[in-house]
Amino acid sequence: MAHHHGMKKKSRDKMSKTVRARGISPVVRAIQEFEKGAKVHVLIDPSIHKGMPHPRFHGKTGEVVGKRGRAFVLKVTDGDATKTLIALPEHLTAQK
Numbered sequence: 001m002a003h004h005h006g007m008k009k010k011s012r013d014k015m016s017k018t019v020r021a022r023g024i025s026p027v028v029r030a031i032q033e034f035e036k037g038a039k040v041h042v043l044i045d046p047s048i049h050k051g052m053p054h055p056r057f058h059g060k061t062g063e064v065v066g067k068r069g070r071a072f073v074l075k076v077t078d079g080d081a082t083k084t085l086i087a088l089p090e091h092l093t094a095q096k
Contacts, residue, residue: 011055015046023047025090032089034064034072039095042076042087051088061095 008015025045034040042057051071062074062085072092074085 007054014055014058015044017046029090030088032092032094034089034092034094036064036066038064040064040072040074040092041095042074042085042091043093045090048088048090051086052091053085053087057083057085 025047029045039061040063042053042060042062044052044055044058056078057076060076060078062076064072065075065084066073068086071086071088074087074092076083076085
């Protein structure tokens with residue numbers, strides 16, 4: 001059988017919620033706003049598939065560069081490279 005290298009490959013634990021966190025996400029997460037230049041953490045919400053960044057960026061911190069519709073454009077370092085990431089606010093949390 002052929003090898004499959006899809007976006008969700010080897011992400012069973014990363015893309016699953018704890019028992020108490022299951023169900024619909026709070027609406028507050030969907031309507032949160034971030035200022036340009038703000039630092040945000042990329043924490044993927046597996047219950048929302050739309051606007052989900054690649055799992056390799058889960059747990060990374062990036063800087064908000066701009067906005068595209070409802071989504072935010074981030075600059076994230078991946079090793080030595082700086083990458084541009086587009087994600088919906090449901091998958092982002094403010095850095096404290």
